[in-house]
Amino acid sequence: MITGLPDKKRGVERLAGSLTLLIAFLVVAAIFTSLDILPEFINIHEDLSYLGENLERLRLNTWIWFLNSILIILLGPLLLMSFLPYGRSSSYLAAFLISTTGILYVIFATNGNDLIFIVQDYLKSAGDESEIMASLAYQIMVHKTNLQLAAYTMAGLSSLILGLLIASTGHLPRPIGWLAIFGGLIYASFGWISTDNILFTIGRLSLLRIVTI
Numbered sequence: 001m002i003t004g005l006p007d008k009k010r011g012v013e014r015l016a017g018s019l020t021l022l023i024a025f026l027v028v029a030a031i032f033t034s035l036d037i038l039p040e041f042i043n044i045h046e047d048l049s050y051l052g053e054n055l056e057r058l059r060l061n062t063w064i065w066f067l068n069s070i071l072i073i074l075l076g077p078l079l080l081m082s083f084l085p086y087g088r089s090s091s092y093l094a095a096f097l098i099s100t101t102g103i104l105y106v107i108f109a110t111n112g113n114d115l116i117f118i119v120q121d122y123l124k125s126a127g128d129e130s131e132i133m134a135s136l137a138y139q140i141m142v143h144k145t146n147l148q149l150a151a152y153t154m155a156g157l158s159s160l161i162l163g164l165l166i167a168s169t170g171h172l173p174r175p176i177g178w179l180a181i182f183g184g185l186i187y188a189s190f191g192w193i194s195t196d197n198i199l200f201t202i203g204r205l206s207l208l209r210i211v212t213i
Contacts, residue, residue, distance in 0.1 A: 016078035019071055026068040033061040039141050044134045047141075052123045055116065062112035065105055072102030083165055090161055097158035104151040111144045156188025 037054050039047040051058055076099030083091035115137060122133040163180030 012078060012081045016075065016082055019075050019078060023068055023071050023075065026064055026071070030061055030064045030068065033057055033064060037061065041138075041141070044138050045130075048119055048122050048134060048137055051115075051119045055119060058112065058119070059116055062109050062116065065112065066109035069102045069105030069109055072105060073099045074102075075099075076102070079162070083169070090165060094158050094161040094165065097154050097161065101151050101154040101158065104147055104154060108144055108147045108151065111140050111147065115140045115144070153188050156184045156186070159184030159187060 037051060037058055039051070041047070076095040076097075079098060080091050080095035083094070118133055118137045118140060122130055122137065125133050159180050161184075163177045163182075163184055166177030166180060167174050168177075
């Protein structure tokens with residue numbers, strides 16, 4: 001590790017480290033708040049009725065993801081500033097992937113907010129109107145699944161690149177870099193090999209179109 005770095009750079013590193021810890025905490029919070037409200041996609045009407053009973057939890061989960069997405073976007077430039085002194089062009093790619101992950105989660109949170117309004121309207125509707133609301137809600141849920149898959153992939157790739165940067169520069173202890181590489185590979189492939197997501201393989205074919213809407 002290079003020593004004698006300017007205090008300003010140390011400040012950026014500390015801020016990036018603190019932000020990373022906060023993001024990790026919010027990710028865990030988002031996972032726990034979503035455990036009991038994940039749709040089963042067996043009966044969309046039952047899913048919407050259940051979400052209606054847990055609307056506050058869905059709203060909390062959506063706000064957590066929105067806050068986290070803003071922090072992830074900010075993390076990209078901070079990490080870029082940390083690695084630029086080492087002259088590694090791959091730091092630009094890592095920063096881009098991290099900030100792009102944040103942007104995907106902004107869209108993910110926006111979809112969650114749209115779903116809240118759909119659920120509210122669904123609870124007030126009946127007959128053909130409820131069928132229309134159920135169809136819209138199903139499309140939003142599938143879009144959210146696609147977006148989260150893309151975010152998993154982006155986060156995994158950025159972790160892989162950061163791990164390579166750490167391992168090659170010695171900016172942090174190299175075992176941390178190898179662990180980041182290993183974790184990134186697992187995280188990037190998680191959504192694609194999970195049996196829970198196989199049902200949405202066809203939906204993923206439209207992933208790029210959905211993300212650019």
